[in-house]
Amino acid sequence: MKRVVNVAEAKAKLSELLEAALRGEEVVLAKRGKPVAKLVPLTGRKRELGFLSGHVPDSFFEPLPEEELEAWEPTSS
Numbered sequence: 521m522k523r524v525v526n527v528a529e530a531k532a533k534l535s536e537l538l539e540a541a542l543r544g545e546e547v548v549l550a551k552r553g554k555p556v557a558k559l560v561p562l563t564g565r566k567r568e569l570g571f572l573s574g575h576v577p578d579s580f581f582e583p584l585p586e587e588e589l590e591a592w593e594p595t596s597s
Contacts, residue, residue, distance in 0.1 A: 522546045524555060 523537075523545055530537060530549050537559055541547050547559040 522548060524548045524550050526550050526553065 523540065525533070525537060525547060527549065537547050541559040542561050544561075548555045549557040549559065
């Protein structure tokens, strides 16, 4: 069952909504009636960092050349 709750109600009933999510109920948070987020229980699975292979060269951390920095500056209109 899907439950859509506006922000004001969610503030007042946060504990109840968390319990509903833990029971497996789909809780959708809405702002002005438009869905923006969903409450879901955490699975307890830890995220593993470093799962991609590869190497970042030391040159990656060196300052950018002036021409590259200038390319990132906004142009005056």
